[in-house]
Amino acid sequence: MRFRLTLWYSLVLAVTLLAVEGGIYFFLRRSLEESARQTVVERGEKVAQATVSGPLGPRGEFAVLLPRMDVFTSPDLFIQAVDAFGAVVARSENLGRSSLPLTKGTKAAIRSGKAAMERITVNGEELFLYSRPMFPDVEGTGVIQVALSLKRQNEFLSRLRLLFLAGFLLAVLSASGLGAFLARQALLPIKRMTETAREIGMSGDLRRRVEYRGPQDELGELASTFNEMLSRLEAAHRRLESTLEGQKRFVADASHELRNPLAAIRLNLLSLLNRLHPRLEPEERELLASLTREAERLSRLVADLLTLARADAGLGLDLSPLDLHEVAREALEQSRILGEGLEMELLSSPGKWVLGNRDYLKQFLLILLDNAIKYTPRGGRVEVEVESGNGEVVVGVRDTGPGIPPEERERIFERFYRREEARPKPGAGLGLAIARWIADQHGGRLELESWPGQGSLFRLRLKALPVPAEARAS
Numbered sequence: 001m002r003f004r005l006t007l008w009y010s011l012v013l014a015v016t017l018l019a020v021e022g023g024i025y026f027f028l029r030r031s032l033e034e035s036a037r038q039t040v041v042e043r044g045e046k047v048a049q050a051t052v053s054g055p056l057g058p059r060g061e062f063a064v065l066l067p068r069m070d071v072f073t074s075p076d077l078f079i080q081a082v083d084a085f086g087a088v089v090a091r092s093e094n095l096g097r098s099s100l101p102l103t104k105g106t107k108a109a110i111r112s113g114k115a116a117m118e119r120i121t122v123n124g125e126e127l128f129l130y131s132r133p134m135f136p137d138v139e140g141t142g143v144i145q146v147a148l149s150l151k152r153q154n155e156f157l158s159r160l161r162l163l164f165l166a167g168f169l170l171a172v173l174s175a176s177g178l179g180a181f182l183a184r185q186a187l188l189p190i191k192r193m194t195e196t197a198r199e200i201g202m203s204g205d206l207r208r209r210v211e212y213r214g215p216q217d218e219l220g221e222l223a224s225t226f227n228e229m230l231s232r233l234e235a236a237h238r239r240l241e242s243t244l245e246g247q248k249r250f251v252a253d254a255s256h257e258l259r260n261p262l263a264a265i266r267l268n269l270l271s272l273l274n275r276l277h278p279r280l281e282p283e284e285r286e287l288l289a290s291l292t293r294e295a296e297r298l299s300r301l302v303a304d305l306l307t308l309a310r311a312d313a314g315l316g317l318d319l320s321p322l323d324l325h326e327v328a329r330e331a332l333e334q335s336r337i338l339g340e341g342l343e344m345e346l347l348s349s350p351g352k353w354v355l356g357n358r359d360y361l362k363q364f365l366l367i368l369l370d371n372a373i374k375y376t377p378r379g380g381r382v383e384v385e386v387e388s389g390n391g392e393v394v395v396g397v398r399d400t401g402p403g404i405p406p407e408e409r410e411r412i413f414e415r416f417y418r419r420e421e422a423r424p425k426p427g428a429g430l431g432l433a434i435a436r437w438i439a440d441q442h443g444g445r446l447e448l449e450s451w452p453g454q455g456s457l458f459r460l461r462l463k464a465l466p467v468p469a470e471a472r473a474s
């Protein structure tokens with residue numbers, strides 16, 4: 001914008017200057033030419049008036065008597081008289097031995113008796129040549145030639161051109177310099193405001209304000225409008241934050257408070273079921289079992305909600321070195337009871353050390369195993385694989401289930417999102433959201449590869465730790 005302002009400003013100035021200077025120059029040139037023309041015409045007239053003719057010869061014959069040419073000359077003005085045959089009959093002294101050329105105009109003047117004005121160049125010097133018959137309207141008479149050198153006039157004009165050019169350059173350069181400076185000064189507050197706005201955008205710090213010292217003009221108004229907008233944004237953001245904070249705290253508190261009573265209900269239901277089992281009618285037994293399952297489901301949901309509430313509160317995990325092989329083995333053992341009718345296998349060997357949180361990594365694997373078991377039809381296969389290499393430990397849970405179509409591979413990690421096909425199975429859609437959070441907390445990323453109709457593979461890459469000395473010894 002600064003550049004454009006300066007450019008326009010300089011352009012307008014240049015065009016105006018050019019028009020004014022050009023106008024003055026052409027006007028002066030015309031006036032000088034006009035006055036030169038007048039001079040030669042007047043001189044010709046005077047010479048003609050001083051020329052006499054009549055029976056002036058010694059024997060009374062007709063003769064022409066020319067005046068002394070030098071009376072009419074000046075340093076730049078030359079006069080010469082030629083007869084009807086073009087022979088020079090008189091010339092002013094300042095011509096020396098040379099003579100004015102017999103031009104087309106001169107010849108025409110001899111022939112027609114009419115005066116002619118020409119602009120000619122002799123030896124590189126420009127001249128106005130005026131050829132005037134000695135006796136007007138008489139054809140075939142002698143001619144008086146008056147020539148005025150335009151040398152001084154041309155020199156003056158070329159000096160003027162140079163002066164105008166220098167003035168033009170000086171004016172345009174200094175004006176564009178000044179213009180650039182002024183534009184910079186005028187736009188400085190906008191630049192500062194833009195910088196502040198960018199910083200606010202990057203840091204997200206809505207407490208900051210644009211600094212503006214200056215009059216309450218358009219810029220001042222812009223600055224205060226911008227600051228007012230920031231204040232409103234900040235207030236809205238605060239309100240939103242406190243509402244969110246309240247909601248998170250509510251979820252955390254509610255889950256926490258629900259956890260113990262739910263556990264008690266589940267345990268009591270279980271012991272009731274065990275104790276009364278032989279005495280119950282089949283429908284009563286089924287009712288109690290279903291109640292126990294629901295209580296179980298609720299407990300799990302509440303535990304998941306609590307984990308996510310903790311995640312939202314920005315709670316970090318305590319990490320320490322552990323062997324991922326051990327965690328994978330325990331998780332698989334624990335899941336085996338659920339995986340009835342499935343082939344379940346651990347592809348791993350000890351010594352896969354990483355920095356991690358044992359409980360959460362186990363929860364992570366249990367979530368993935370739970371899904372694999374839940375969604376893979378009986379007769380299928382579920383594998384847990386822990387590999388190391390290239391400074392990494394990769395743990396993966398693979399199944400031969402239905403797979404996940406590409407367009408849903410991102411959505412399934414969202415909270416409460418469940419695929420249509422999964423609806424009949426138990427679950428609340430929180431498992432993968434928790435798994436992803438746990439992966440993030442370990443500085444890794446939960447990756448998914450899936451082949452619809454053939455199965456899925458969930459994988460987590462972690463940085464490998466060297467096997468500790470005591471582990472190597474044992």
Ligand code: ADP
Pocket residue numbers: 371372375399401402403404412413417418419420421422426427428429430431432433456
């Ligand atoms: P939930 O299992 O409780 O529905 P999750 O967050 O664990 O919730 O999973 C989200 C969705 O992703 C599931 O509803 C299911 O449709 C899909 N999904 C997860 N794991 C698998 C898997 N191993 N095979 C096929 N679909 C899966």
